[in-house]
Amino acid sequence: MKPKDEITERLRRAALASGRTAYALARAAKTSYAAMWMFTRGKGDLKLTAAGRLARVLGFELRAKQKGQVEHGKRRVRSRRT
Numbered sequence: 476m477k478p479k480d481e482i483t484e485r486l487r488r489a490a491l492a493s494g495r496t497a498y499a500l501a502r503a504a505k506t507s508y509a510a511m512w513m514f515t516r517g518k519g520d521l522k523l524t525a526a527g528r529l530a531r532v533l534g535f536e537l538r539a540k541q542k543g544q545v546e547h548g549k550r551r552v553r554s555r556r557t
Contacts (some may be wrong), residue, residue, distance in 0.1 A: 486526060489533045490515050504529040 490500055490511075501511035506525040513519030521529065530537070 480505065483520065483526075486530060486533070486535070487517065489535070492530065494532060500532065503532040520534060 477550070493500070497512040497515050498508050500515070501508045504511070504525055505528055506521065510519065510525065511529075512520060514521050520526075
Protein backbone atom coordinates (compact mmCIF):
# COMPACT_ATOMS: atom_id res chain seq x y z
CA MET A 476 0.00 0.00 0.00
CA LYS A 477 1.31 3.45 -0.88
CA PRO A 478 2.06 5.79 2.07
CA LYS A 479 -0.72 8.23 1.13
CA ASP A 480 -3.18 5.36 0.77
CA GLU A 481 -2.16 4.00 4.17
CA ILE A 482 -2.87 7.31 5.88
CA THR A 483 -6.20 7.69 4.09
CA GLU A 484 -7.26 4.15 4.95
CA ARG A 485 -6.26 4.48 8.60
CA LEU A 486 -8.26 7.68 8.86
CA ARG A 487 -11.25 6.12 7.08
CA ARG A 488 -11.18 3.02 9.31
CA ALA A 489 -10.92 5.18 12.45
CA ALA A 490 -13.88 7.29 11.29
CA LEU A 491 -15.98 4.18 10.77
CA ALA A 492 -14.83 2.59 14.05
CA SER A 493 -15.70 5.75 15.98
CA GLY A 494 -19.37 4.83 15.82
CA ARG A 495 -20.28 8.39 14.78
CA THR A 496 -22.46 9.08 11.78
CA ALA A 497 -21.00 10.80 8.72
CA TYR A 498 -23.15 13.80 9.67
CA ALA A 499 -21.68 13.97 13.21
CA LEU A 500 -18.13 13.59 11.87
CA ALA A 501 -18.73 16.29 9.26
CA ARG A 502 -20.02 18.73 11.88
CA ALA A 503 -17.13 18.01 14.26
CA ALA A 504 -14.55 18.35 11.44
CA LYS A 505 -16.29 21.43 10.00
CA THR A 506 -16.68 19.98 6.52
CA SER A 507 -19.66 19.11 4.36
CA TYR A 508 -21.80 16.07 5.01
CA ALA A 509 -21.50 15.08 1.34
CA ALA A 510 -17.69 15.09 1.46
CA MET A 511 -17.65 13.05 4.69
CA TRP A 512 -20.25 10.59 3.41
CA MET A 513 -18.22 10.00 0.24
CA PHE A 514 -15.00 9.66 2.27
CA THR A 515 -16.40 7.15 4.76
CA ARG A 516 -17.83 5.08 1.89
CA GLY A 517 -14.49 5.03 0.07
CA LYS A 518 -15.90 6.96 -2.88
CA GLY A 519 -13.87 10.14 -2.41
CA ASP A 520 -11.10 11.87 -0.54
CA LEU A 521 -11.09 14.82 1.82
CA LYS A 522 -9.11 17.97 1.26
CA LEU A 523 -6.00 18.09 3.41
CA THR A 524 -7.43 20.71 5.75
CA ALA A 525 -10.61 18.69 6.31
CA ALA A 526 -8.58 15.50 6.80
CA GLY A 527 -6.46 17.31 9.38
CA ARG A 528 -9.54 18.47 11.29
CA LEU A 529 -11.02 14.95 11.14
CA ALA A 530 -7.74 13.50 12.41
CA ARG A 531 -7.86 15.87 15.40
CA VAL A 532 -11.50 14.95 16.09
CA LEU A 533 -10.53 11.27 16.08
CA GLY A 534 -7.49 11.81 18.30
CA PHE A 535 -4.80 11.29 15.67
CA GLU A 536 -1.40 12.92 16.03
CA LEU A 537 1.18 13.42 13.30
CA ARG A 538 4.76 12.85 14.39
CA ALA A 539 8.00 12.51 12.46
CA LYS A 540 9.94 9.29 12.87
CA GLN A 541 13.10 9.61 14.89
CA LYS A 542 16.31 9.17 12.98
CA GLY A 543 17.29 5.51 12.89
CA GLN A 544 13.77 4.12 13.35
CA VAL A 545 12.23 1.73 10.87
CA GLU A 546 8.54 0.90 11.00
CA HIS A 547 7.58 -2.77 10.82
CA GLY A 548 3.81 -3.22 10.72
CA LYS A 549 2.28 -1.25 13.56
CA ARG A 550 5.33 -1.47 15.81
CA ARG A 551 8.31 0.83 15.49
CA VAL A 552 11.67 -0.79 15.91
CA ARG A 553 14.99 1.03 16.28
CA SER A 554 17.34 -0.17 13.57
CA ARG A 555 20.56 -1.81 14.71
CA ARG A 556 23.88 -0.67 13.42
CA THR A 557 26.56 -3.32 13.16
